[in-house]
Amino acid sequence: MESNSNENLDKNSTIEKKPRYSTEINHICNGLSRPERNLSKSLEEFKRGDSQLRDISGYSRRARDMVLSDTSIDKNNQILGSTDLVREFSEIAAENLKNHMEEHEVKLAMDPKERNVKGIKIANKYPGFNFLSEIHGFLEKGSRGAKMIDQCFQKEYGKSVMTLLEELFRNKNEINGAHLLVSQIASRPENALTIGYYLAERSALNEERQKELYEPILDEVKSEYSDSFLKLARQLNLPEEHIQRTLEQIKLTGFSSFDPLLEGITVAESCSLGDYSSGSHSIEVKFGGNTRNPTLPSKEEARKTIRHEVGHSAQAQDENCLGLDVGNHHGTAVSEGLVEYLAQYAGNFPDLRELPNGSTYFNTPYSLELNTHRILSKRHPEDFKAIFHANFGNILPGLRDALQNYYRILKNTIEQSKRAKARRNKNPFNRFFHRFRKPHKNS
Ligand SMILES: [Zn+2]
Secondary structure (H helix, E strand, C coil), X not given: CCCCHHHHCCCCCCCCCCCCHHHHHHHHHHHHCCCCXXXXXXXXXXXXXXXXXXXXXXXXXXXXXXXXXXXXXXXXCCEEECCHHHHHHHHHHHHHHHHHHHHHHHHHHCXXXXXXXXXXXXXXXXXXXXXXHHXXXXXXXXXXXXXXXXXXXXXXXXXXXXXXXXXXXXXXXXHHHHHHHHHXXXXXXXXXXXXXXXXXXXXXXXXXXXXXXXXXXXXXXXXXXXXXXXXXXXXXXXCHHHHHHHHHHHHHCEEXXXXXXXXXXXXXXXXXXXXXXXXXXXXXXXXXXXXXXXXXXXXXXXXXXXXXXXXXXXXXXXXXXXXXXXXXXXXXXXXXXXXXXXXXXXXXXXXXXXXXXXXXXXXXXXXXHHHHHHHHHHHCHHHHHHHHHHHCCCCCCCHHHHHHHHHHHHHHHHHHHHHHHHHHHHCHHHHHHHHCCCCCCEC
16 A cells, blocks of 8 residues: 555664664553554455555555456457446556656656755666566566556557557657656546556556465475464464464465566665565565566575565554554564564564574564563563564553563664674675675664
């Protein structure tokens, strides 16, 4: 869900930017004790097909299915008819596509400094060119939607998508403005049904691609995660209703359509390994490499990402709460740390490493936040229990104290880590050595 503040959870660990822990703890406790909270909302929406698919169309799963099944097309790829509802969905999808391309124009017009100050980065530098390239790829696979939208381009510009791409390749300066070609097509009301159909087909094909690549890993992770969650939940006396709801959420977790126009294709572009779209129970795995030459992550990398993202689907509540994250970065540290702790727990701590001096660290995103949960679970099991319960919707009276303890330990852990880093930097050998360590990426 684009508008949801949890959407970018997997971009940055925000703890150091938000040091006012007491304010944060208040926000978390208030957010989690809202009487109108509906813990089953995301599950109910998913079952009704109302979850967002997280792509440029803005379709829900039900809307996408309807567009694909209720649009009749002849053998020459001409639309014969559709329902009023499909027309409505298609018009909204075409409008979303047009807006996306026009927003890019606004971003391009901004002074680069202003862009930086506002924190706006163009994750996808050439959305129009990428959109056309994607049509070309789907044309080669025989997609009907791609053939239909290709006809729209021929009608508007007298050229096929392939010809337009060849021209853009010859004159690279034009690539920058290719989004205008797309917004022009998307703004014609007579193209709405075609665009709606193409975007629905594209969404389904992109989702299918994630399934082809990673579904076996997802199934294994879900089974492993359910077992370990159940073991821990029983140990910590999580009420049965929360156990059952969480198990159901894990079970139905699937892939989203992975739209390269929204967040880029690769880890390098998005700065995240994967993503979970709040409320959708849909996850995605980013590619490695760069946009021109994306590569697939290794199976182990993909497994690691999927394990983390399944944890988000397990903790999903209503649109305002994802575990202990109640929006606007409040609770992100404790929530992400727990998601990664539970992912590590499910995989029997695969990323725990030992240093020659006997101390340990996690070679994984949110390592400090995760380590804090590990310390809490060993030294303050009642606090860990309160946080674990809250992550799955059950609020115990000791939550506020538990959060205070968590943030106190986290603060110490961060300071220790800074001191250790400073010591390392004083040693020239370590400076050299650390240059060759793989940088951490958040997921
Ligand atoms: Zn995350």
